[in-house]
Amino acid sequence: MADVAAYAGVGMITVSRVLREPHRVSETLRRIVNDAIRELNYVPNLSARALASTRSGVIGALVPSLTQVVFADVLRGIYDGVDGTELQIQVGNTRYDPLEEERLVGLFLRQKPSAMIVSGINQTAQARRMLEQAGCPVVQIMDLSPDPIDRIIGFSHEDAGRRMTEHLIDQGYTRIAFLSGWMNSRSAGRRGGYQKALEAAGLDRPGLIHSISESSLRHLLDKVNPATGRPMLEFATPALGRELFRRALAADPALDAVFCNNDILALGVLFECLQRGIRVPEDMGIAGFNDLDFMEAAEPSLSSVRTHRYRVGHSAVAAIREQLAGRSPGPRILDVGTEVMTRRSTARATRRT
Amino acid sequence: MADVAAYAGVGMITVSRVLREPHRVSETLRRIVNDAIRELNYVPNLSARALASTRSGVIGALVPSLTQVVFADVLRGIYDGVDGTELQIQVGNTRYDPLEEERLVGLFLRQKPSAMIVSGINQTAQARRMLEQAGCPVVQIMDLSPDPIDRIIGFSHEDAGRRMTEHLIDQGYTRIAFLSGWMNSRSAGRRGGYQKALEAAGLDRPGLIHSISESSLRHLLDKVNPATGRPMLEFATPALGRELFRRALAADPALDAVFCNNDILALGVLFECLQRGIRVPEDMGIAGFNDLDFMEAAEPSLSSVRTHRYRVGHSAVAAIREQLAGRSPGPRILDVGTEVMTRRSTARATRRT
DNA sequence: CTGTTAGCGCCTTCAT
DNA sequence: ATGAAGGCGCTAACAG
Numbered sequence: 102m103a104d105v106a107a108y109a110g111v112g113m114i115t116v117s118r119v120l121r122e123p124h125r126v127s128e129t130l131r132r133i134v135n136d137a138i139r140e141l142n143y144v145p146n147l148s149a150r151a152l153a154s155t156r157s158g159v160i161g162a163l164v165p166s167l168t169q170v171v172f173a174d175v176l177r178g179i180y181d182g183v184d185g186t187e188l189q190i191q192v193g194n195t196r197y198d199p200l201e202e203e204r205l206v207g208l209f210l211r212q213k214p215s216a217m218i219v220s221g222i223n224q225t226a227q228a229r230r231m232l233e234q235a236g237c238p239v240v241q242i243m244d245l246s247p248d249p250i251d252r253i254i255g256f257s258h259e260d261a262g263r264r265m266t267e268h269l270i271d272q273g274y275t276r277i278a279f280l281s282g283w284m285n286s287r288s289a290g291r292r293g294g295y296q297k298a299l300e301a302a303g304l305d306r307p308g309l310i311h312s313i314s315e316s317s318l319r320h321l322l323d324k325v326n327p328a329t330g331r332p333m334l335e336f337a338t339p340a341l342g343r344e345l346f347r348r349a350l351a352a353d354p355a356l357d358a359v360f361c362n363n364d365i366l367a368l369g370v371l372f373e374c375l376q377r378g379i380r381v382p383e384d385m386g387i388a389g390f391n392d393l394d395f396m397e398a399a400e401p402s403l404s405s406v407r408t409h410r411y412r413v414g415h416s417a418v419a420a421i422r423e424q425l426a427g428r429s430p431g432p433r434i435l436d437v438g439t440e441v442m443t444r445r446s447t448a449r450a451t452r453r454t
Numbered sequence: 455m456a457d458v459a460a461y462a463g464v465g466m467i468t469v470s471r472v473l474r475e476p477h478r479v480s481e482t483l484r485r486i487v488n489d490a491i492r493e494l495n496y497v498p499n500l501s502a503r504a505l506a507s508t509r510s511g512v513i514g515a516l517v518p519s520l521t522q523v524v525f526a527d528v529l530r531g532i533y534d535g536v537d538g539t540e541l542q543i544q545v546g547n548t549r550y551d552p553l554e555e556e557r558l559v560g561l562f563l564r565q566k567p568s569a570m571i572v573s574g575i576n577q578t579a580q581a582r583r584m585l586e587q588a589g590c591p592v593v594q595i596m597d598l599s600p601d602p603i604d605r606i607i608g609f610s611h612e613d614a615g616r617r618m619t620e621h622l623i624d625q626g627y628t629r630i631a632f633l634s635g636w637m638n639s640r641s642a643g644r645r646g647g648y649q650k651a652l653e654a655a656g657l658d659r660p661g662l663i664h665s666i667s668e669s670s671l672r673h674l675l676d677k678v679n680p681a682t683g684r685p686m687l688e689f690a691t692p693a694l695g696r697e698l699f700r701r702a703l704a705a706d707p708a709l710d711a712v713f714c715n716n717d718i719l720a721l722g723v724l725f726e727c728l729q730r731g732i733r734v735p736e737d738m739g740i741a742g743f744n745d746l747d748f749m750e751a752a753e754p755s756l757s758s759v760r761t762h763r764y765r766v767g768h769s770a771v772a773a774i775r776e777q778l779a780g781r782s783p784g785p786r787i788l789d790v791g792t793e794v795m796t797r798r799s800t801a802r803a804t805r806r807t
Numbered sequence: 808c809t810g811t812t813a814g815c816g817c818c819t820t821c822a823t
Numbered sequence: 824a825t826g827a828a829g830g831c832g833c834t835a836a837c838a839g
Contacts, residue, residue, distance in 0.1 A: 102816065112826045117818065127824065144564045148510060149816035151501035152831050167533060168526045177520045180547050192545060194533050211497045339751035365748070372753035375728075395718070398692035400725035455832065465810045470834060480808060502832035505815050 102143065109137035120145060151213070159189045160421060161209035162218040165197040165285070169337075170393055171363075171410050172220070175242065178414025179218065186422070188215065195220070197285055203228040210235055216421040222246045222253070223286045238424045240417040243410075244287055245436055254416050254435040258287045261406045261439040262294025265388050266360060268404070268441050270302045272449045274358035274386045277304065278349040280370070281312040281362030282337045288312075288362050291390060295360055308352045311345045312362075337362075342369020358386030358447070364393045367403055371446070387446040401445035409437045455496065462490035473498060504566070512542045513774060514562035515571040518550040518638070522690075523746055524716075524763050525573070528595065531767025532571065539775065541568065548573070550638055556581040563588055569774040571767075575599040575606070576639045591777045593770040596763075597640055598789060605777075607769050607788040611640045614759045614792040615647025618741050619713060621757070621794050623655045625802045627711035627739045630657065631702040633723070634665040634715030635690045641665075641715050644743060648713055661705045664698045665715075690715075695722020711739030711800070717746045720756055724799070740799040754798035762790045 106113040111130060118126050119134040126134070137143075151157040162179055164172040180190055193209060195202040202219070206228045209217065216238040222245075224232065232239045232250050239251035246253055269277050279295050281288050292310065299305035342361060346369065350356055361367040367389030371381065379385050381401055389396060392407035416435060423430040459466040464483060471479050472487040479487070490496075504510040515532055517525040533543055546562060548555040555572070559581045562570065569591040575598075577585065585592045585603050592604035599606055622630050632648050634641050645663065652658035695718060703709055714720040720742030724734065732738050734754055742749060745760035769788060777783040 113816095114818080114826065115824090118825090121818090125824075130825085144560075146505070146816050147565045148501050148504035149831095150818075152499070152505050152833085153816075153818040155818095155831070157501060167530045168523070170521065170523075173521045173526050177547070180520060180545075189544065191542065192533075194530070207497075212500045338747040340747065343751060368748060369751055372751055375753040394691040394693070395721060398696060398722055398725055400728040466832095467811085467834075468809065471809090474834090478808075483809085499832050502815090503834075505817085506832075506834040508815070508834095 102145070105134065105137045105141055105143045108141055109134045155213055156215055157189075157213050158187050159191050159212055159214045160216045160218060160418065161191045161193065161205075161212070161214040163193045163195050163202055163205055163209070164220050165195050167192070167194050171243075171391055171408070174410035175220075175414040178411040178416075179418050180414075181411075182415045182418025182422070188418075188422070197283070199223055199225045199228070203231075206231050213237075215425060216240070218242060218417050218421075219250075220244075221286055222249075224250070238421050238430070240420060242413050242417050244290070245434060247434070249433055252420060252430065252433050252435075254413050254420065254437065256408060256413075256437050256439050258290030259294040259297070261390070261408070261441075262291035262360075263298045264294070264439075264441050265390070265404075265406050266295045266298035267302075268443055269358050269360060269386055269388060269447060270298065270304065272358075272382075272386060272447055274447075274449065275304055276306075276353055276356050277309065277358040277360055277386075278353070278356055279310045279312075279360050279362070280342065280345045280349060280366050282341055282366065284312055291362060309349070311349045311352070313341065313345065337365040339365055339369030339372060342366035343373040344369075346370045346373050357384070358388070360388045360390075362390055364389035364391050364396055364403070364405055367405070367446075368395065368399070371399060371403065382446050382449045386449060392440075392442050396442070397444065399446070404444045404447040405442050407440040407442050409439075412437055455498070458487065458490045458494055458496045461494055462487045508566055509568055510542075510566050511540050512544050512565060512567045513569045513571060513771065514544045514546065514558075514565070514567040516546045516548050516555055516558055516562070517573050518548050520545070520547050524596075524744055524761070527763035528573075528767035531764040531769075532771050533767075534764075535768045535771025535775070541771075541775070550636070552576055552578050552581070556584075559584050566590075568778060569593070571595060571770050571774075572603075573597075574639055575602075577603070591774045591783070593773060595766050595770050597643070598787065600787070602786060605773060605783065605786050605788075607766050607773065607790065609761060609766075609790050609792050611643030612647040612650070614743070614761070614794075615644035615713075616651045617647070617792075617794050618743070618757075618759050619648045619651035620655075621796055622711050622713060622739055622741060622800060623651065623657065625711075625735075625739060625800055627800075627802065628657055629659075629706055629709050630662065630711040630713055630739075631706070631709055632663045632665075632713050632715070633695065633698040633702060633719050635694055635719065637665055644715060662702070664702045664705070666694065666698065690718040692718055692722030692725060695719035696726040697722075699723045699726050710737065711741070713741045713743075715743055717742035717744050717749055717756070717758055720758070720799075721748065721752070724752060724756065735799050735802045739802060745793075745795050749795070750797070752799070757797045757800040758795050760793040760795050762792075765790055 102113055102116055106116050116134050119131050166172050193205040203225045218240045220243055241249055241253040242255055244255045245257050279292055359370055367387050370387050374381050374385055389405040392405040396403040396405045420430040455466055455469055458469050469487050472484050519525050546558040556578045571593045573596050594602050594606040595608055597608045598610050632645055712723055720740050723740050727734050727738055742756055742758040745758040749756040749758045773783040
């Protein structure tokens with residue numbers, strides 16, 4: 102940078118300003134400096150900038166999984182949100198482990214991030230404290246809470262679960278199972294909504310909920326990271342959906358619908374029905390959650406709850422950018438909502454949708 | 455850090471050493487310093503470290519997509535690879551655009567990364583030059599090349615495409631279509647293998663290849679990033695698979711098998727067959743590529759080519775770590791191979807697999 | 808094995 | 824609107 106300044110015949114600070122706040126430098130000098138930069142092929146050193154300014158320009162984003170489509174979509178929204186900005190994204194994979202999340206929060210905070218994005222509302226007390234004192238914008242995503250750390254963008258899983266269940270009840274299904282892989286707090290929210298809807302309709306009964314314990318899940322898919330020895334949990338395969346469905350059917354042969362905690366499980370249920378000759382939606386209603394691409398294209402098309410993952414990620418970054426720019430970042434609690442997509446797989450009542 | 459040094463009654467450098475190369479500090483001092491660190495709640499400043507050492511500890515990873523399962527798996531392997539290390543991952547999304555990749559290469563290199571991981575072998579000349587002069591390990595992934603920038607880990611798409619096609623031919627299919635979304639160089643490799651196999655068997659004929667132009671793809675899914683105005687290309691939905699299959703069938707009603715460039719398309723083809731009452735595998739063989747979870751669980755189970763995405767990401771980081779540690783990082787060209795998974799969807803010959 | 812002396816490259820404060 | 828010092832927190836050399 103000193104070279105550029107010398108070459109352009111100005112002070113270093115002017116070069117610095119041209120780079121960061123061009124509008125504060127006179128038109129002429131700006132051009133001269135820019136030419137010098139190009140001529141000398143100068144590239145600024147981000148570490149030095151971060152050190153001197155004590156702002157790294159990094160947004161830390163902690164997600165529970167990199168592979169689940171849901172969070173891949175969120176990440177895409179986040180990356181698109183910083184597109185064309187100086188901001189960088191630093192992703193951390195918590196693997197659905199609050200302690201790992203806590204560790205990563207600490208790790209990320211060392212870098213004096215410009216902002217933090219964390220998934221859900223189940224941070225450890227320690228993690229929450231660190232985030233509260235981080236002195237940077239913090240956005241929780243993919244859930245709602247009346248008491249966010251700083252700011253939260255997501256939707257109500259309980260509400261979504263309730264509405265989909267009401268749709269199933271509305272279609273005349275009466276013995277509706279709930280299928281899920283390993284439960285996290287968001288899955289539990291969905292299940293809670295399901296239960297409330299059943300209770301309200303007087304349709305709740307024992308033995309309808311089928312999920313899988315962490316231990317048996319590991320057994321089912323015991324891949325282990327060779328480096329760390331940690332399990333690489335892969336929830337929600339179609340094979341697991343088939344398995345859970347078989348179990349649910351064994352527990353209640355009169356079952357007439359399943360609400361799956363996610364679409365992948367629902368796809369497995371569909372395949373199991375195909376193999377057994379169970380007619381969908383006549384003999385069995387199938388509903389999923391998230392509304393991935395294949396739900397609409399399936400045969401029969403599968404009902405699901407559409408969630409706005411991309412938008413959540415994108416909005417989180419948008420709010421952060423506003424806040425960083427000193428503008429109003431919008432409400433502390435932002436509900437992006439969900440939509441029940443009713444399709445053939447639950448169209449038992451004559452009115453097909 | 456000065457505080458810690460004072461508190462412990464040692465020089466700053468000793469604190470620094472305790473943090474980075476503990477084995478070079480005497481047992482006693484190490485304990486004293488560690489206690490001081492804990493007492494004072496000291497956290498090192500990564501920017502300062504990066505500036506002073508001119509090594510950032512960041513591995514830049516450029517992938518064409520964050521949402522495609524293939525690259526999500528690769529990323530998971532990469533993240534798992536640095537687990538428990540001081541290394542950090544910085545991901546860039548090139549969106550299958552070589553120019554964007556070039557831009558990101560330049561951007562990332564400014565940060566003096568400890569290593570770079572880039573996808574495929576189609577870097578622009580400029581990007582390639584920058585990477586060659588980066589002075590850090592560079593690993594290309596997910597393809598093979600006799601002339602890697604530095605080091606390459608992947609598999610032969612052409613070979614994989616050829617072997618799957620040979621399997622189809624072996625099962626007695628004679629009019630085999632190739633379906634793909636937007637083509638990239640790896641898709642093209644698969645298609646090349648497919649064509650060679652067909653030619654070798656004298657089964658090639660015009661009108662068997664159905665892919666989709668970028669323009670019509672955009673038209674099909676014209677979501678645009680509101681921030682940048684760039685299209686958010688989502689290749690390979692099941693709906694696209696159904697569409698391409700219909701087109702292929704219209705072009706050749708006697709079609710008896712399809713080799714899909716990826717599993718998602720294959721899933722769409724299966725659903726289209728279900729709807730039309732086309733029997734699989736008797737009337738129509740279906741094969742995909744990547745062997746995602748649902749292929750095995752589908753009804754009928756779907757044949758595919760298993761690729762080792764996670765291992766590719768993990769091996770890339772492993773090689774980088776070896777190289778950074780000054781040890782032998784293994785061969786410059788590492789072929790992790792592929793496996794043709796033959797399942798019911800292509801089991802036309804009596805021998806079911 | 809430990810400490811001292813100099814920066815790493817940039818941004819801040821204060822002048823002008 | 825521009826410039827001159829000083830320091831951000833740490834590590835590289837070298838010295839002891």
